[in-house]
Amino acid sequence: MTRATVSLCMIARDEEKNLAQCLKGLAGLVSEIIVVDTGSKDDTRQVAAGLGAKVFEFPWIDDFSAARNESWRHASGDFIFWLDADDRIDDVNLKRLGELFATLTTDPSQIPVYVMSCISSSRSGESDVGVSHTRLFPNRPAFRWVGRVHERVEFGEAAVHYVHTKIVIRHEGYEDADQLARKKFRSKRILEQEYVANPDDVWNLFYLGREHHWQGNMSEAIRFFQRSIRLDPLNRHPTTPFALLLAAESLKKLNRKDEALRTLDEGLSRIPDFGPLAFTKVCMLREWRRFAEAEQILRRLLAVPLHQVKQGAMWVDLQRERWRVMLGHLLHDQGRFSEARAECRQVLNEHPDFIEAWFALGQLEIDLGKPRDAEPIARKLMAFPNGGFESAVLWSQIAVIDCKFDDARHWISRALAIRPNDVLAHTVRSVLYFREGLDWEQCRQAHEALLSVDPNHHEARQRLQQIHARLASRKPAMSVNEPGNVLGVDPSRVPLSNLGAGCGLAFSC
DSSP: OOBOOEEEEEEESSOTTTHHHHHTTTTTTSSEEEEEESOOSSSHHHHHHHTTOEEEEOOOOSOHHHHHHHHHHTOOSSEEEEOOTTEEOOHHHHHHHHHHHHHOBOOTTOOEEEEEEEEEOOSTTOOOEEEEEEEEEEOOTTOEEEOSSSOEEEOTTOOOEEEEEEEEEEEOTTSSHHHHHHHHHHHHHHHHHHHHHOTTOHHHHHHHHHHHHHTTOHHHHHHHHHHHHHTOTTOOSTTHHHHHHHHHHHHHHTTOHHHHHHHHHHHHHHSTTBHHHHHHHHHHHHHTTOHHHHHHHHHHHHHSOGGGSBOTTBOOTTHHHHHHHHHHHHHHHTTOHHHHHHHHHHHHHHOTTOHHHHHHHHHHHHHTTOHHHHHHHHHHHHHSTTOHHHHHHHHHHHHHHTTOHHHHHHHHHHHHHHOTTOHHHHHHHHHHHHHHOSOHHHHHHHHHHHHHHOTTOHHHHHHHHHHHHHHHHTOSOOOTTSTTOTTOOOGGGSOSSOTTTTOOOOOOO
């Protein structure tokens, strides 16, 4: 057996600004770089050639697999490694990649397929999303890309062996909102064309449903998800668990709670121990204040050994720790504060840089009315490269408790600039104006903005009744016992936290 060679294969169009960063450090690790250009109008071809790539042209025919198969056709390496131009590999993962390449051999009896984590940088400030991709595999004639969009590799009848690696690739193609909108429009157009040609393609039905879900067309999303689920009665298709999950989330957004839970239960009966389904049910139950039931399900999930928990294509790094932080939230919700603190501390003992656990701990101190204990947590979060949102929310909550409302507005504006659609941030802003009790028009706008991102926020809807009464009476301030306070709520006692915030499960490919 000899050491294997690796061909890096890419397809590109108008990527002159991305190629150098994508290929940085890779030339010395692979035997060749193949770039197939699908019709660039910029200098993509010249830049690629200048970086040592072999450049080929292929006309764009609305088919990503056709273009990728063309890049594969020109590859001479024993293994294929693929990237997109907006993928990035940092120094740590370049080292891991080089070490992996050094172990590859040409043993014909082995067909290893190497799985790597792909993290998509945040869209509109939302949390990063991770999935697992097959990025490295033997160069065999029987293998090929399929699917005009959201393409995937099919290995035929080969007895492949999947190897999960610690290599992480960061995808930056979702950071620009305009570019993302164009990509989604293109994908949806191709998917709709494919649906006309083949209405029973389960892959296509799932991806069409997901596009509608992302665009807020929940009824259409449910229709496509349910059709894809019906076409897979034996649960053999990899999209089925995610179709069940997203169908449930679509039903929830339509406030069809019972149907959402029934869909999750159907999924768990068909695919037991599928972690994302169970965790989504936990989050929904928590949002609907069924804390004890949610805790019971979560503890059952945590009792299953991690290697036995089905995840599909989900990126699973720190997944169990996220479940344990959620357990901390549920204990917090039930007033079991010391248990909640202990759960978060246990996670932080093992993962001291885990932002979600620090934030949960900070929220606990806020709800216990201990802003001084939350301050060092807010400072710690400020020091993390990706902790700006959580830090800003905590500082705003601390400022509200201290009645420093100008400071609170400053910090919550920073948080909303990072995540414009975050429910917790909108909750803190609405409570800020309500507690201050001075600008009721701004208060009304803040509550309506909160309800636009969370229409089922019961407390916000109740407070909005008071605000409308206040505006109608034209009184500037509110006391708990005055007639205008229709609900008899003391503004200073309105909680700063938001039950159920941050429970949604994101999934992307």
